[in-house]
Amino acid sequence: xxxxxxxxxxxxxxxxxxxxxxxxxxxxxxxxxxxxxxxxxxxxxxxxxxxxxxxxxxxxxxxxxxxxxxxxxxxxxxxxxxxxxxxxxxxxxxxxxxxxxxxxxxxxxxxxxxxxxxxxxxxxxxxxxxxxxxxxxxxxxxxxxxxxxxxxxxxxxxxxxxxxxxxxxxxxxxxxxxxxxxxxxxxxxxxxxxxxxxxxxxxxxxxxxxxxxxxxxxxxxxxxxxxxxxxxxxxxxxxxxxxxxxxxxxxxxxxxxxxxxxxxxxxxxxxxxxxxxxxxxxxxxxxxxxxxxxxxxxxxxxxxxxxxxxxxxxxxxxxxxxxxxxxxxxxxxxxxxxxxxxxxxxxxxxxxxxxxxxxxxxxxxxxxxxxxxxxxxxxxxxxxxxxxxxxxxxxxxxxxxxxxxxxxxxxxxxxxxxxxxxxxxxxxxxxxxxxxxxxxxxxxxxxxxxxxxxxxxxxxxxxxxxxxxxxxxxxxxxxxxxxxxxxxxxxxxxxxxxxxxxxxxxxxxxxxxxxxxxxxxxxxxxxxxxxxxxxxxxxxxxxxxxxxxxxxxxxxxxxxxxxxxxxxxxxxxxxxxxxxxxxxxxxxxxxxxxxxxxxxxxxxxxxxxxxxxxxxxxxxxxxxxxxxxxxxxxxxxxxxxxxxxxxxxxxxxxxxxxxxxxxxxxxxxxxxxxxxxxxxxxxxxxxxxxxxxxxxxxxxxxxxxxxxxxxxxxxxxxxxxxxxxxxxxxxxxxxxxxxxxxxxxxxxxxxxxxxxxxxxxxxxxxxxxxxxxxxxxxxxxxxxxxxxxxxxxxxxxxxxxxxxxxxxxxxxxxxxxxxxxxxxxxxxxxxxxxxxxxxxxxxxxxxxxxxxxxxxxxxxxxxxxxxxxxxxxxxxxxxxxxxxxxx
Numbered sequence: 018x019x020x021x022x023x024x025x026x027x028x029x030x031x032x033x034x035x036x037x038x039x040x041x042x043x044x045x046x047x048x049x050x051x052x053x054x055x056x057x058x059x060x061x062x063x064x065x066x067x068x069x070x071x072x073x074x075x076x077x078x079x080x081x082x083x084x085x086x087x088x089x090x091x092x093x094x095x096x097x098x099x100x101x102x103x104x105x106x107x108x109x110x111x112x113x114x115x116x117x118x119x120x121x122x123x124x125x126x127x128x129x130x131x132x133x134x135x136x137x138x139x140x141x142x143x144x145x146x147x148x149x150x151x152x153x154x155x156x157x158x159x160x161x162x163x164x165x166x167x168x169x170x171x172x173x174x175x176x177x178x179x180x181x182x183x184x185x186x187x188x189x190x191x192x193x194x195x196x197x198x199x200x201x202x203x204x205x206x207x208x209x210x211x212x213x214x215x216x217x218x219x220x221x222x223x224x225x226x227x228x229x230x231x232x233x234x235x236x237x238x239x240x241x242x243x244x245x246x247x248x249x250x251x252x253x254x255x256x257x258x259x260x261x262x263x264x265x266x267x268x269x270x271x272x273x274x275x276x277x278x279x280x281x282x283x284x285x286x287x288x289x290x291x292x293x294x295x296x297x298x299x300x301x302x303x304x305x306x307x308x309x310x311x312x313x314x315x316x317x318x319x320x321x322x323x324x325x326x327x328x329x330x331x332x333x334x335x336x337x338x339x340x341x342x343x344x345x346x347x348x349x350x351x352x353x354x355x356x357x358x359x360x361x362x363x364x365x366x367x368x369x370x371x372x373x374x375x376x377x378x379x380x381x382x383x384x385x386x387x388x389x390x391x392x393x394x395x396x397x398x399x400x401x402x403x404x405x406x407x408x409x410x411x412x413x414x415x416x417x418x419x420x421x422x423x424x425x426x427x428x429x430x431x432x433x434x435x436x437x438x439x440x441x442x443x444x445x446x447x448x449x450x451x452x453x454x455x456x457x458x459x460x461x462x463x464x465x466x467x468x469x470x471x472x473x474x475x476x477x478x479x480x481x482x483x484x485x486x487x488x489x490x491x492x493x494x495x496x497x498x499x500x501x502x503x504x505x506x507x508x509x510x511x512x513x514x515x516x517x518x519x520x521x522x523x524x525x526x527x528x529x530x531x532x533x534x535x536x537x538x539x540x541x542x543x544x545x546x547x548x549x550x551x552x553x554x555x556x557x558x559x560x561x562x563x564x565x566x567x568x569x570x571x572x573x574x575x576x577x578x579x580x581x582x583x584x585x586x587x588x589x590x591x592x593x594x595x596x597x598x599x600x601x602x603x604x605x606x607x608x609x610x611x612x613x614x615x616x617x618x619x620x621x622x623x624x625x626x627x628x629x630x631x632x633x634x635x636x637x638x639x640x641x642x643x644x645x646x647x648x649x650x651x652x653x654x655x656x657x658x659x660x661x662x663x664x665x666x667x668x669x670x671x672x673x674x675x676x677x678x679x680x681x682x683x684x685x686x687x688x689x690x691x692x693x694x695x696x697x698x699x700x701x702x703x704x705x706x707x708x709x710x711x712x713x714x715x716x717x718x719x720x721x722x723x724x725x726x727x728x729x730x731x732x733x734x735x736x737x738x739x740x741x742x743x744x745x746x747x748x749x750x751x752x753x754x755x756x757x758x759x760x761x762x763x764x765x766x767x768x769x770x771x772x773x774x775x776x777x778x779x780x781x782x783x784x785x786x787x788x789x790x791x792x793x794x795x796x797x798x799x800x801x802x803x804x805x806x807x808x809x810x811x812x813x814x815x816x817x818x819x820x821x822x823x824x825x826x827x828x829x830x831x832x833x834x835x836x837x838x839x840x841x842x843x844x845x846x847x848x849x850x851x852x853x854x855x856x857x858x859x860x861x862x863x864x865x866x867x868x869x870x871x872x873x874x875x876x877x878x879x880x881x882x883x884x885x886x887x888x889x890x891x892x893x894x895x896x897x898x899x900x901x902x903x904x
Contacts, residue, residue: 021601021604021605021714021718022597022600022601022604022710022711022714024601025597026593026594026597026598026707028560028561028562028563028564028593028706028707029558029561031706031707031710032151032153032557032561032562032563032706035705035706035709035710036150036153036706038727039155039727039729040158042725042727044155044727044729044730045096045155045156045157045158046157046159047093047094047095047096047157047160047493048093049488049489049492049493050093051492053091053092053093054091054092054093055092055093055094055095055492055493056084056087056088056092056093056094056095056497057094057095057096057097057493057494057495057496057497058080058083058084058095058096058097058496058497058498058499058500059097059099059476059477059480059496059499059526060077060080060096060097060098060099060156061076061499061500061501061505061509062099062100062101062162062164062473062476063100063101063145063149064100064101064103064106064107064145065100065101065102065103065107065137065138065141065142065145065163066103066106066107066110066141067100067103067144067145068144068145068148069145069148069149069151069152069552069553069554070543070550070552070553071535071543071550071551071553071569071581072502072534072535072543073145073148073149073553074152074535074553074565074566074569075532075535075569075573075579076500076501076502076532077149077152077154078152078565078566078569078570079500079530079532079570079647080096080154080500081096081152081153081154081155081566081702081705082570082642082647082702082703083498083500083530083642083645083647083702084096084155084156085155085701085702085705085729086642086702086733088155088729088730089698089701089702089729089730089731089732089733090733091732091733095157095160095493096154096155096156096157097156097157097160097162097480097481097493097496098146098149098154098156098157098158098160098161098162099161099162099163099164099476099480100142100145100146100161100162100163100164101163101164101469101472101473102138102163102164102165102427102428102469102472103469104423104425104427104428104466104467104468104469105199105201105203105207105365105423105425105469106365107134107137107138107427108134108199108425108426108427109199109365109366110137111130111133111134111137111427114133114137115133122426127426130426130427131426131427134426134427138163142163146158146161148553148554151554151557151562152553152557152562152565152566153562153563153566153705153706155705155729160480162479162480164469164472164473164476165428165429165472168479168482169472169475169479169480170429170472171484172472172475172478172479172483172484173429173467173471173472173475173479174429174432174446175484176471176475176516176520177431177432177444177467177471178432178444178445178446179520180380181444184381185380185381185384185385186378186379186380186381186421186444187378187379187381188376188377188378188379188433188442189376189377189379190311190374190375190376190377191301191374191375191377191379191418191420192294192295192296192297192298192301192372192373192374193372193373193374193375193377193420194207194208194361194363194370194371194372195317195370195371195372195373195375196363196365196366196368196370196371197317197318197319197333197368197371198318198363198366198368199363199365199366199368199425200317200318200424201423201424201425202375202377202420202422202423202424203363203370203423204420204468204469204470204508205507205508206470206505206507206508206509207363207364207365208361208362208363208364208370209361209362209363209364210359210360210361210362211359211360211362212357212358212359212360213357213358213359213360214355214356214357215236215356215357215358215360216236216353216354216355216356217234217235217236217286217353217354217356218234218235218236218238218341218344218350218353219232219233219234219287219350219351219352219353219354220232220233220234220235220238220241220267220344220349220350220351221233221348221349221350221351222247222264222265222266222267222291222349223264223265223267223349224259224262224263224264224265224275225262225263225264225265225272226262230349231247231256231259231264231275231287231289232287232289232351233247233287233289233290233291234286234287234354235291236356236358237296237337238337238340238341238344239314239321239328239333239334239336239337239340240291240293240296240297240314241266241267241268241291241293241340242268242269242312242314242321242324242325242326242328243293243294243295243296243312243313243314243324244266244273244291244292244293245273245292245293245294245304245309245310245311245312246273246274246275246276246291246292246303246304246307246309247264247273247274247275247276247289247290247291247292248275248276248277248278248280248281248289248290248291248292248303249275249276249277249278249281249288249289250277250278250279250281250282250283250288251277251278251279252283253281253283253288255288256275256288256289259275260275260276260277261274261275262274262275263275267344267347267349268326268327268328268340268343269326276292276303276307276309278303278306278307280299280302280303292304292309293312294309294310294311294312294374295311295312295313295314295373295374296313296314296315296371296372296373296374297372298372298417301374311374312324313373313374313375315333315371315373319332319333319371320332320333321333321336328340333371341353377420377421377422377465378420378421378422378431378433378465379418379419379420379421380418380419380421381418382416382417382418382419382515383416385515385519386413386416386511386515388514388515388518388519389413389511389514389515389518390410390413390414392514392518392524393406393409393410393514397524397527398514398524398526398527398528398529399527399528399529400528400529400531401528401529401530401531401575401576401645402531402575402576404576405503405506405529405531405576408503408506408507409506409507409510409511412506412507412511413511419468419512420468421467421468421471422463422465422466422467422468423465423466423467423468424464424465425465425466426466427466428466428467428469429466429467429471429472430462430463430465430466430467431462431463431465431466431467432444432445432446432462432463433462433463434448434449434460434461434462434463435460435461435462435463436452436454436455436457436459436460437457437459437460437461438452438455438457438459439452439454439455439457441453441454441455443460448460448462470508470509470512473509473512473513474509474512474513474515474516475513475516475520476513477494477495477496477499477513477517477525477526478490478494478517478520478521478525481493481494483520483521484520490521494521494523494525495517495521495523495524495525495526495527496525496526496527497526497527497528498526498527498528498529498530498645499513499525499526499528499529499530500530500532501529501530501531501532502531502532502533502534503531503532503533503576504534506529506531510529513525513526528645530575530645531575531576532573532575532576533576533577533578533579534578534579535569535578535579535581536578536579536580536581537549537551537580537581538580538581538582538583539580540578540580551581551583553565556586560586560587560589560590561590561593561706561707562706563589563593563703563704563705563706563707564586564589564590564593565586565589566703566704566705567589567592567593567651567655567703567704568581568585568586568588568589569581570647570648570651570703571585571589571648571651571652571655572648572652573647573648574648575645575646592655592658592659593704593707595658595659595663596658596696596697596700596704596707596711597707597711599658599662599663599667599693600693600697600711600714600715602667603667603686603689603690603693604714604715604718606674606686606689607686607690607718607719609674609682609683609686619680619681619683619684620681620684620688621673621681621684621685621791622745622748622749622788622791622792623666623669623670623749623792623795624670624681624684624685624688625742625745625746626666626742626745626746626748626749626750627661627662627665627666627688627692628688628691628692628740628742629740629741629742629743629745629746630657630661630746631657631662631691631692631695631696631740632736632737632740632741633736633741634653634654634657634695634699635695635699635734635735635736636736637650637653638650638653638654638699639733639734639735639736641653642702647703651700651703654696654699654700654703657696658696658700662692662693662696665753665799666688666689666692667689668795668798668799669795669798669799670685670688670689670795671795671798672794672795672798673685673794673795674686679794690715693711693715694712694715695734697711697712697728698712698728698731698732698733698734699734701728701729705728705729708728709727709728709729712726712727712728712731713726713727713728748788748791748792749792751785751788751823751824752788752789752792752796752799754823754824755778755789755796755800755821755823755826755828756796756799756800758821758822758823758828759776759800759801759821759828759830760800761821762819762820762821762830763801763835766819766835766836767844768835768836770801772801772835773801773802773803773834774801774802774803774830774831774834774835775802775803775804775805775806775830775831775834776796776797776800776802776804776805776806776828776829776830777805777806777807777808777814777818777828777829777830778805778806778807778808778826778827778828779808779809779810779811779814779826779827779828779829780807780809780825780826780827781809781825782825782826785825785826786807789805789807790807793805803834811829814829814831815831815832815833817831817832817833818830818831818832819832819835836901838901841897841901842898842901842902845894845897845898845901846898848890848894849891849894849895849898852887852890852891852894853891855883855887856884856887856888856891859880859883859884859887860884862880863877863880863881863884
């Protein structure tokens, strides 16, 4: 590293080098240290099938910001990384790969398939981790875990056995989400709901023994083959007399009862609903209340099974078409209505999910969920923002037993064994040698694996060694913050919360920081189907990781979606360039401060102003970050560095730096350096690479080469009362107001910065006079003044002088010094000619009846707006000409 920064900031040259340095120095490492307070975040484990996308980039940037912030504050900060085996997502990918090779999954057999799955994991499992490293993620990579590693698998097995022994895991038949292509049950998390245009088919069910009919509306006519009843509301006067009678089920010609249940909405449709307990979760509950039969009429591939009579063997949608046609021919189809409804789609294969009754393993949720509800109600766990409590409680209040079995090979296999002889089920760690019931020696393990969420629910504590009582678990658990998207509150967050209480007796985390989705510039969700995804790695290659990170956090508010614009990335890169160039300028001037006295004696008004502003910034940013207002905090840092520090203070001190006689030069340089270092530290969690490069180069320039230097292990800035210079702040803010006023006047008069003019401050206030006397040097530079005069009255000021107002003072600038009157009159006359021509053209168009009657409304409106604009400009030009001619 050189003592000077390179002329241009090139992130590609520094990012990989600095990341390797951090890893080699083990700056990310967190070991148990009872002398320090711990701070822990667990990374939501990305799938091993994963490719870094903008959602990951945002999620991990937020976690890294918090980790780096807490590390600098002196906490023993652990960011626990790892990946998820993602059973169904991975199995789908491997099956696709096998298809390309002409191999069927079944031909490989379970063992052969699992061998391929582990090969996949070895080949692709680390891909997303290496991509997260490109983002600058400061995880303790030595602790990286995988949901199917030995320790996590032991935790999964322990939990299954404990829940089973408590009677909280059972095997039974219930409605689950079934994917007919992947041929497995899937979790709610893997079902995406999309609006589709469908139909309501109004079907007539003959009432047995009469010539009357009941009209039933359904969106899935094919499921009528599994109907076991029709239901009406018990208080519906239209149907009271029919309760207890039967209807005849078309096609199967069997009688099914008319039952009464309050589930039926009298106001919706005809007030009559078909009850199909094996194919609808609500019907399943009605069926349980009335002891109705459950008839599953579908095979695993969504074809109609043998219970479907003449439709057996047909695909569900082919059967639907034929049934509708035949119902019409039989006179039993009363009408068909267009209907828009939400349809469940499997997110892995885009197949419409079928609700089916299946024998599966379930976790009883009614008792397990209670501590999870109480934790949020009591505030032991807090959502940020708080409004997400409602979504959480909406799910917990409508909890259903959790289907945990999957018909897959990749995943944690269910530790249940079946006796071939007597059918006894034994749940245990190892395959039993003999059946405990009949003594038979041949048992077979359950074919199913566990839902991916079963293992990721244990992530906050399984990664720290649970079920063993490890030092890590004692020290780093409960974790502090979970950072996650609002789309998986139900599926993952709630499972972790009830699991934490059930197995450790503690909340798994104290805060849940919710972020929204990263959308494209049009506000659309990024997806493969739309082709609107933006690859974070391409952004990093072009603009650097720091620019991407800053873009993702700027303007980001907890819980809200954000739009991603390339223009914003360019703005972030421009900010990085600004920081780089300002730092380079400061370093190039460092030697001017050598042996130039004690800076405390010579601190000027401007020095105290920037130190005070920076001191306040430290307090505000720290408060914002403690309250997880990361977007607010970084906006304040950005504004301070760009405006206050670079655009104002550096410009203020330049005359002192370039002077050979100014004895405050040393103070200026020391202040520049102090504010730069503080600014870099505040910015570091957001932009770790550029801040590290500048900080280390600066320290080397100070002669700190050889010492272990890294901004990562430096102390976070703290507010200091001695740096609160309120009086000086007020003074410089007044000077800034004066400069802005002068610049506004000059801009309005088209005076170029190169044109210098006298500036006269007229004030009766001794305090205002003193402020400007103390700031003459830099005030003159910033206000493009040839000279600055301060006086109590307007004596000697030309009558044509232009003015700018500030509190308790008026600023005068002689008109003749600002403007070459002859040249300005000539320029304004040319402008008047141009505007006259434009006004003639617009008026001509708008008075032309053919144009007004035939032109598009938007074009006419555009011309009207031009007329208004040109008229206003003409008035201004004529007013200026009048004033100039009178001067």
